[in-house]
Amino acid sequence: MTQQERLAEAMRLLGDLVAFPSVSVDGNREVSKYLERCLRGAGARIWTEADATGTKLNLFATIGPDAPGGVILSGHTDVVPVADQPWSTDPFTLTERAGRLYGRGTCDMKGFVAACVAMAPEFARADLQVPVHFAFTYDEEIGCFGAQALTASLVARGLRPAAAIIGEPTMMQLVDGHKGCFEYTTWITGREGHGSAPDLGVNAVEYGALFILKLVELRARLKEMAPADCPFDPPHSTINPGVLTGGQAHNVIPGKARIDWEMRPVQASDADFVKAELAQLVETLLPEMRAVDPAADIRTEIVAEVAGLERVHQNRARDLVVELTGANAPGLVPFGTEAGLFQAIGIPSVICGPGSIAQAHKPDEYLEIEQLEQCLGFLSRLIGRLERGPV
Numbered sequence: 001m002t003q004q005e006r007l008a009e010a011m012r013l014l015g016d017l018v019a020f021p022s023v024s025v026d027g028n029r030e031v032s033k034y035l036e037r038c039l040r041g042a043g044a045r046i047w048t049e050a051d052a053t054g055t056k057l058n059l060f061a062t063i064g065p066d067a068p069g070g071v072i073l074s075g076h077t078d079v080v081p082v083a084d085q086p087w088s089t090d091p092f093t094l095t096e097r098a099g100r101l102y103g104r105g106t107c108d109m110k111g112f113v114a115a116c117v118a119m120a121p122e123f124a125r126a127d128l129q130v131p132v133h134f135a136f137t138y139d140e141e142i143g144c145f146g147a148q149a150l151t152a153s154l155v156a157r158g159l160r161p162a163a164a165i166i167g168e169p170t171m172m173q174l175v176d177g178h179k180g181c182f183e184y185t186t187w188i189t190g191r192e193g194h195g196s197a198p199d200l201g202v203n204a205v206e207y208g209a210l211f212i213l214k215l216v217e218l219r220a221r222l223k224e225m226a227p228a229d230c231p232f233d234p235p236h237s238t239i240n241p242g243v244l245t246g247g248q249a250h251n252v253i254p255g256k257a258r259i260d261w262e263m264r265p266v267q268a269s270d271a272d273f274v275k276a277e278l279a280q281l282v283e284t285l286l287p288e289m290r291a292v293d294p295a296a297d298i299r300t301e302i303v304a305e306v307a308g309l310e311r312v313h314q315n316r317a318r319d320l321v322v323e324l325t326g327a328n329a330p331g332l333v334p335f336g337t338e339a340g341l342f343q344a345i346g347i348p349s350v351i352c353g354p355g356s357i358a359q360a361h362k363p364d365e366y367l368e369i370e371q372l373e374q375c376l377g378f379l380s381r382l383i384g385r386l387e388r389g390p391v
Contacts, residue, residue: 027055
Protein backbone atom coordinates (compact mmCIF):
# COMPACT_ATOMS: atom_id res chain seq x y z
CA MET A 1 0.00 0.00 0.00
CA THR A 2 1.36 3.42 -0.94
CA GLN A 3 1.51 6.29 1.53
CA GLN A 4 -1.27 8.02 -0.40
CA GLU A 5 -3.46 4.93 -0.18
CA ARG A 6 -2.77 4.68 3.55
CA LEU A 7 -3.75 8.31 4.02
CA ALA A 8 -6.96 7.89 2.03
CA GLU A 9 -7.92 4.86 4.12
CA ALA A 10 -7.11 6.62 7.40
CA MET A 11 -9.22 9.62 6.37
CA ARG A 12 -12.11 7.35 5.41
CA LEU A 13 -11.93 5.60 8.77
CA LEU A 14 -11.65 8.90 10.60
CA GLY A 15 -14.80 10.11 8.88
CA ASP A 16 -16.62 7.00 10.07
CA LEU A 17 -15.30 7.39 13.63
CA VAL A 18 -16.24 11.06 13.87
CA ALA A 19 -19.79 10.17 12.75
CA PHE A 20 -20.24 8.21 15.98
CA PRO A 21 -21.12 10.87 18.62
CA SER A 22 -19.37 8.94 21.36
CA VAL A 23 -19.61 11.61 24.06
CA SER A 24 -18.50 10.01 27.33
CA VAL A 25 -21.84 10.28 29.12
CA ASP A 26 -23.65 8.57 26.23
CA GLY A 27 -21.24 5.67 25.81
CA ASN A 28 -18.95 4.37 23.08
CA ARG A 29 -20.48 0.96 22.38
CA GLU A 30 -21.33 1.60 18.72
CA VAL A 31 -17.95 3.01 17.76
CA SER A 32 -16.22 0.16 19.62
CA LYS A 33 -18.27 -2.47 17.76
CA TYR A 34 -17.37 -0.75 14.48
CA LEU A 35 -13.67 -0.92 15.36
CA GLU A 36 -14.07 -4.55 16.36
CA ARG A 37 -15.47 -5.37 12.91
CA CYS A 38 -12.61 -3.52 11.21
CA LEU A 39 -9.93 -5.27 13.25
CA ARG A 40 -11.51 -8.71 12.91
CA GLY A 41 -11.44 -8.13 9.17
CA ALA A 42 -7.69 -7.69 9.47
CA GLY A 43 -7.40 -10.99 11.34
CA ALA A 44 -6.97 -9.62 14.86
CA ARG A 45 -7.67 -11.70 17.96
CA ILE A 46 -10.05 -9.63 20.10
CA TRP A 47 -11.62 -9.45 23.51
CA THR A 48 -13.96 -6.76 24.77
CA GLU A 49 -15.30 -5.81 28.17
CA ALA A 50 -18.31 -3.67 29.06
CA ASP A 51 -18.95 -1.39 31.99
CA ALA A 52 -21.89 -2.00 34.34
CA THR A 53 -24.31 -0.15 32.05
CA GLY A 54 -23.37 -2.09 28.92
CA THR A 55 -23.16 1.16 26.97
CA LYS A 56 -19.38 1.43 27.19
CA LEU A 57 -16.78 -1.00 25.86
CA ASN A 58 -13.07 -1.52 26.08
CA LEU A 59 -11.55 -3.29 23.08
CA PHE A 60 -8.22 -5.15 23.11
CA ALA A 61 -7.00 -6.63 19.83
CA THR A 62 -3.80 -8.48 18.95
CA ILE A 63 -2.08 -9.05 15.61
CA GLY A 64 1.05 -11.15 15.23
CA PRO A 65 2.44 -14.20 17.02
CA ASP A 66 0.95 -15.55 20.22
CA ALA A 67 4.05 -14.61 22.14
CA PRO A 68 5.04 -12.54 25.16
CA GLY A 69 5.91 -8.89 24.87
CA GLY A 70 5.02 -6.71 21.97
CA VAL A 71 3.79 -3.15 21.81
CA ILE A 72 0.44 -1.64 22.82
CA LEU A 73 -1.00 1.17 20.69
CA SER A 74 -3.53 2.81 22.98
CA GLY A 75 -6.26 5.37 22.47
CA HIS A 76 -9.65 6.33 23.87
CA THR A 77 -12.80 6.48 21.76
CA ASP A 78 -14.93 8.78 23.92
CA VAL A 79 -15.06 12.53 23.24
CA VAL A 80 -16.11 15.65 25.12
CA PRO A 81 -19.51 17.30 24.48
CA VAL A 82 -20.19 19.91 21.80
CA ALA A 83 -23.15 21.55 23.58
CA ASP A 84 -23.06 25.36 23.55
CA GLN A 85 -19.93 25.45 21.37
CA PRO A 86 -20.09 27.69 18.26
CA TRP A 87 -19.03 25.19 15.58
CA SER A 88 -18.88 26.44 12.00
CA THR A 89 -19.30 22.86 10.69
CA ASP A 90 -21.27 19.81 11.82
CA PRO A 91 -19.05 18.45 14.62
CA PHE A 92 -20.01 14.86 13.78
CA THR A 93 -19.30 15.11 10.06
CA LEU A 94 -15.66 15.08 9.00
CA THR A 95 -14.96 18.25 7.02
CA GLU A 96 -11.75 18.80 5.05
CA ARG A 97 -10.66 22.40 4.56
CA ALA A 98 -7.27 23.94 3.81
CA GLY A 99 -5.27 20.89 4.85
CA ARG A 100 -7.23 20.33 8.05
CA LEU A 101 -9.77 17.70 9.09
CA TYR A 102 -12.51 19.23 11.26
CA GLY A 103 -14.77 17.27 13.61
CA ARG A 104 -15.18 16.34 17.25
CA GLY A 105 -12.44 13.93 18.25
CA THR A 106 -10.28 14.36 15.14
CA CYS A 107 -7.33 15.41 17.26
CA ASP A 108 -8.41 13.97 20.64
CA MET A 109 -7.96 11.21 19.67
CA LYS A 110 -9.80 9.45 16.88
CA GLY A 111 -7.13 10.49 14.39
CA PHE A 112 -4.61 8.20 16.10
CA VAL A 113 -7.18 5.39 16.36
CA ALA A 114 -8.00 5.73 12.64
CA ALA A 115 -4.31 5.58 11.72
CA CYS A 116 -3.80 2.42 13.80
CA VAL A 117 -6.79 0.65 12.24
CA ALA A 118 -5.82 1.77 8.73
CA MET A 119 -2.42 0.11 9.27
CA ALA A 120 -3.84 -3.07 10.85
CA PRO A 121 -3.88 -5.03 7.55
CA GLU A 122 -0.22 -4.14 7.02
CA PHE A 123 0.65 -5.32 10.53
CA ALA A 124 -1.19 -8.56 9.67
CA ARG A 125 0.73 -9.08 6.42
CA ALA A 126 4.10 -8.41 8.04
CA ASP A 127 6.34 -11.07 9.52
CA LEU A 128 6.10 -9.72 13.07
CA GLN A 129 8.41 -11.37 15.58
CA VAL A 130 6.36 -10.04 18.50
CA PRO A 131 2.69 -8.96 18.59
CA VAL A 132 1.16 -5.54 18.29
CA HIS A 133 -1.81 -4.83 20.52
CA PHE A 134 -4.56 -2.24 20.05
CA ALA A 135 -6.15 -0.96 23.26
CA PHE A 136 -9.17 1.31 22.73
CA THR A 137 -10.90 2.48 25.89
CA TYR A 138 -13.98 4.29 27.19
CA ASP A 139 -14.40 7.23 29.59
CA GLU A 140 -10.91 8.70 29.37
CA GLU A 141 -12.41 12.19 29.32
CA ILE A 142 -14.21 11.78 32.65
CA GLY A 143 -11.70 9.88 34.75
CA CYS A 144 -9.90 7.19 32.71
CA PHE A 145 -12.35 4.59 34.02
CA GLY A 146 -12.02 2.41 30.94
CA ALA A 147 -8.24 2.24 31.17
CA GLN A 148 -8.45 1.44 34.88
CA ALA A 149 -10.66 -1.55 34.04
CA LEU A 150 -8.52 -2.58 31.07
CA THR A 151 -5.22 -2.51 32.94
CA ALA A 152 -6.79 -4.59 35.72
CA SER A 153 -7.87 -7.10 33.07
CA LEU A 154 -4.35 -7.22 31.61
CA VAL A 155 -3.00 -8.11 35.05
CA ALA A 156 -5.71 -10.75 35.56
CA ARG A 157 -4.91 -12.30 32.16
CA GLY A 158 -1.18 -12.31 32.83
CA LEU A 159 -0.45 -9.99 29.89
CA ARG A 160 2.47 -7.59 30.13
CA PRO A 161 3.57 -6.20 26.76
CA ALA A 162 7.02 -4.69 26.59
CA ALA A 163 5.91 -1.15 25.80
CA ALA A 164 2.83 1.06 25.44
CA ILE A 165 2.48 4.06 23.15
CA ILE A 166 -0.47 6.28 24.01
CA GLY A 167 -1.43 8.35 20.98
CA GLU A 168 -2.68 11.53 22.64
CA PRO A 169 -1.93 14.65 20.57
CA THR A 170 1.71 15.69 20.94
CA MET A 171 2.42 16.78 17.34
CA MET A 172 4.14 13.36 17.01
CA GLN A 173 6.71 14.45 19.58
CA LEU A 174 7.92 12.03 22.24
CA VAL A 175 6.59 12.67 25.77
CA ASP A 176 7.60 10.58 28.78
CA GLY A 177 6.09 12.44 31.72
CA HIS A 178 3.02 14.28 33.01
CA LYS A 179 1.39 15.10 36.32
CA GLY A 180 -1.32 13.01 37.89
CA CYS A 181 -4.94 14.15 37.78
CA PHE A 182 -7.02 13.68 40.95
CA GLU A 183 -10.67 14.74 40.80
CA TYR A 184 -13.09 14.99 43.72
CA THR A 185 -16.60 16.07 44.66
CA THR A 186 -17.19 17.33 48.19
CA TRP A 187 -20.77 17.29 49.50
CA ILE A 188 -21.80 19.62 52.33
CA THR A 189 -24.98 18.73 54.23
CA GLY A 190 -26.43 21.41 56.48
CA ARG A 191 -29.90 22.41 57.68
CA GLU A 192 -32.31 24.59 55.77
CA GLY A 193 -34.13 27.43 57.45
CA HIS A 194 -35.40 30.98 57.02
CA GLY A 195 -32.72 33.50 56.11
CA SER A 196 -33.85 35.79 58.95
CA ALA A 197 -32.71 33.23 61.55
CA PRO A 198 -29.23 32.07 60.45
CA ASP A 199 -28.35 30.63 63.87
CA LEU A 200 -31.16 28.08 63.57
CA GLY A 201 -29.75 26.59 60.37
CA VAL A 202 -26.48 25.22 59.06
CA ASN A 203 -25.57 27.12 55.92
CA ALA A 204 -24.04 24.56 53.58
CA VAL A 205 -22.84 27.22 51.13
CA GLU A 206 -20.98 29.07 53.88
CA TYR A 207 -19.18 25.90 54.92
CA GLY A 208 -18.54 25.16 51.27
CA ALA A 209 -16.91 28.58 50.98
CA LEU A 210 -14.67 27.79 53.95
CA PHE A 211 -13.68 24.55 52.26
CA ILE A 212 -12.79 26.41 49.06
CA LEU A 213 -10.79 29.00 50.99
CA LYS A 214 -8.80 26.11 52.43
CA LEU A 215 -8.17 24.79 48.92
CA VAL A 216 -6.90 28.21 47.86
CA GLU A 217 -4.63 28.36 50.91
CA LEU A 218 -3.26 24.88 50.16
CA ARG A 219 -2.64 25.85 46.54
CA ALA A 220 -0.38 28.66 47.74
CA ARG A 221 1.44 26.36 50.15
CA LEU A 222 2.05 23.80 47.40
CA LYS A 223 3.99 26.42 45.45
CA GLU A 224 6.49 26.52 48.32
CA MET A 225 6.78 22.73 48.28
CA ALA A 226 7.90 22.39 44.65
CA PRO A 227 10.66 19.77 44.31
CA ALA A 228 14.08 21.07 43.37
CA ASP A 229 14.68 21.06 39.61
CA CYS A 230 11.11 19.90 38.93
CA PRO A 231 10.76 19.77 35.11
CA PHE A 232 7.03 20.51 34.98
CA ASP A 233 5.44 23.85 34.16
CA PRO A 234 4.36 24.98 36.69
CA PRO A 235 6.95 23.12 38.79
CA HIS A 236 4.58 22.47 41.70
CA SER A 237 1.37 20.63 42.42
CA THR A 238 -1.79 22.58 41.65
CA ILE A 239 -5.37 22.75 42.97
CA ASN A 240 -8.40 24.06 41.11
CA PRO A 241 -11.86 24.55 42.67
CA GLY A 242 -14.02 24.09 39.57
CA VAL A 243 -17.66 24.27 40.69
CA LEU A 244 -19.57 25.43 43.77
CA THR A 245 -23.33 24.92 43.74
CA GLY A 246 -25.96 25.21 46.45
CA GLY A 247 -29.01 27.05 47.64
CA GLN A 248 -32.30 27.94 46.00
CA ALA A 249 -33.37 31.45 47.05
CA HIS A 250 -32.15 34.69 48.62
CA ASN A 251 -34.04 34.13 51.87
CA VAL A 252 -33.48 30.39 52.39
CA ILE A 253 -30.54 28.97 54.35
CA PRO A 254 -29.06 26.43 51.93
CA GLY A 255 -29.03 22.90 53.25
CA LYS A 256 -26.91 21.38 50.48
CA ALA A 257 -23.75 22.40 48.65
CA ARG A 258 -21.44 20.66 46.20
CA ILE A 259 -17.84 21.44 45.30
CA ASP A 260 -16.12 19.88 42.28
CA TRP A 261 -12.36 20.29 42.51
CA GLU A 262 -9.11 18.76 41.31
CA MET A 263 -5.43 18.61 42.12
CA ARG A 264 -2.53 17.68 39.86
CA PRO A 265 0.32 16.43 42.04
CA VAL A 266 3.93 16.35 40.95
CA GLN A 267 4.74 13.96 43.80
CA ALA A 268 2.63 11.58 45.89
CA SER A 269 3.56 13.31 49.15
CA ASP A 270 1.77 16.48 48.00
CA ALA A 271 -1.50 14.61 47.57
CA ASP A 272 -1.10 13.08 51.02
CA PHE A 273 -0.44 16.52 52.47
CA VAL A 274 -3.58 18.03 50.92
CA LYS A 275 -5.78 15.16 52.09
CA ALA A 276 -4.45 15.39 55.65
CA GLU A 277 -5.01 19.17 55.81
CA LEU A 278 -8.58 18.83 54.52
CA ALA A 279 -9.33 16.03 56.97
CA GLN A 280 -8.17 18.32 59.78
CA LEU A 281 -10.40 21.11 58.50
CA VAL A 282 -13.42 18.80 58.45
CA GLU A 283 -12.68 17.68 62.03
CA THR A 284 -12.70 21.36 63.04
CA LEU A 285 -15.93 22.29 61.23
CA LEU A 286 -18.13 19.29 61.97
CA PRO A 287 -18.58 19.85 65.73
CA GLU A 288 -20.00 23.35 65.24
CA MET A 289 -22.23 22.15 62.39
CA ARG A 290 -23.53 19.18 64.38
CA ALA A 291 -24.17 21.32 67.43
CA VAL A 292 -27.10 22.70 65.41
CA ASP A 293 -27.98 19.54 63.46
CA PRO A 294 -26.44 16.13 64.29
CA ALA A 295 -27.04 15.03 60.68
CA ALA A 296 -24.78 17.73 59.25
CA ASP A 297 -21.85 16.35 57.29
CA ILE A 298 -18.92 17.04 54.95
CA ARG A 299 -18.09 14.13 52.67
CA THR A 300 -15.57 13.95 49.83
CA GLU A 301 -16.07 11.46 47.00
CA ILE A 302 -13.17 10.34 44.84
CA VAL A 303 -14.19 10.80 41.20
CA ALA A 304 -10.85 9.63 39.85
CA GLU A 305 -7.25 9.47 40.99
CA VAL A 306 -5.26 8.90 37.82
CA ALA A 307 -1.55 8.43 38.34
CA GLY A 308 0.86 10.64 36.48
CA LEU A 309 3.41 9.31 34.02
CA GLU A 310 6.66 9.24 35.95
CA ARG A 311 9.87 9.95 34.10
CA VAL A 312 12.17 7.00 34.78
CA HIS A 313 15.77 6.25 33.89
CA GLN A 314 15.06 3.02 31.99
CA ASN A 315 12.07 3.05 29.63
CA ARG A 316 11.90 0.66 26.67
CA ALA A 317 8.94 2.51 25.21
CA ARG A 318 10.94 5.75 25.20
CA ASP A 319 13.91 4.02 23.58
CA LEU A 320 11.65 2.55 20.90
CA VAL A 321 10.04 5.88 20.00
CA VAL A 322 13.42 7.61 19.96
CA GLU A 323 14.55 4.97 17.47
CA LEU A 324 11.43 5.44 15.31
CA THR A 325 11.27 9.23 15.36
CA GLY A 326 14.89 10.28 15.79
CA ALA A 327 13.86 12.41 18.79
CA ASN A 328 16.76 14.01 20.62
CA ALA A 329 15.05 14.30 23.98
CA PRO A 330 11.59 13.52 25.37
CA GLY A 331 9.28 16.26 26.58
CA LEU A 332 6.64 16.75 29.26
CA VAL A 333 2.98 17.78 28.99
CA PRO A 334 0.67 19.43 31.53
CA PHE A 335 -2.41 17.36 30.65
CA GLY A 336 -3.23 13.89 31.95
CA THR A 337 -3.43 10.66 29.95
CA GLU A 338 -3.89 6.93 30.50
CA ALA A 339 -0.13 6.34 30.26
CA GLY A 340 0.44 6.32 34.02
CA LEU A 341 -2.06 3.49 34.40
CA PHE A 342 -0.08 1.27 32.04
CA GLN A 343 3.14 2.26 33.77
CA ALA A 344 1.61 1.37 37.14
CA ILE A 345 1.20 -2.29 36.07
CA GLY A 346 4.79 -2.53 34.90
CA ILE A 347 4.47 -1.62 31.21
CA PRO A 348 6.98 1.05 30.10
CA SER A 349 4.91 3.84 28.54
CA VAL A 350 5.21 7.04 26.54
CA ILE A 351 2.90 9.43 24.69
CA CYS A 352 3.24 10.17 20.99
CA GLY A 353 0.37 11.03 18.68
CA PRO A 354 -0.85 13.31 15.91
CA GLY A 355 -2.33 16.75 16.41
CA SER A 356 -2.02 19.52 18.95
CA ILE A 357 -3.63 19.52 22.39
CA ALA A 358 -4.33 23.22 21.71
CA GLN A 359 -7.15 22.08 19.41
CA ALA A 360 -8.68 19.55 21.81
CA HIS A 361 -12.08 20.17 23.43
CA LYS A 362 -12.65 23.34 21.40
CA PRO A 363 -15.24 24.24 18.77
CA ASP A 364 -13.95 23.49 15.27
CA GLU A 365 -11.50 20.91 16.62
CA TYR A 366 -9.21 19.83 13.82
CA LEU A 367 -6.31 17.59 12.86
CA GLU A 368 -3.75 18.64 10.29
CA ILE A 369 -3.62 16.14 7.42
CA GLU A 370 0.17 16.39 7.57
CA GLN A 371 0.04 15.14 11.17
CA LEU A 372 -2.01 12.14 10.13
CA GLU A 373 0.57 11.40 7.44
CA GLN A 374 3.37 11.59 10.01
CA CYS A 375 1.54 9.15 12.25
CA LEU A 376 1.09 6.67 9.41
CA GLY A 377 4.80 6.89 8.62
CA PHE A 378 5.60 6.27 12.29
CA LEU A 379 3.41 3.16 12.34
CA SER A 380 4.99 1.90 9.11
CA ARG A 381 8.43 2.16 10.72
CA LEU A 382 7.08 0.36 13.80
CA ILE A 383 6.11 -2.57 11.57
CA GLY A 384 9.66 -2.80 10.29
CA ARG A 385 11.01 -2.66 13.81
CA LEU A 386 8.73 -5.46 15.07
CA GLU A 387 9.76 -7.62 12.12
CA ARG A 388 13.35 -7.48 13.42
CA GLY A 389 12.50 -8.80 16.88
CA PRO A 390 11.52 -7.80 20.42
CA VAL A 391 11.89 -4.20 21.55
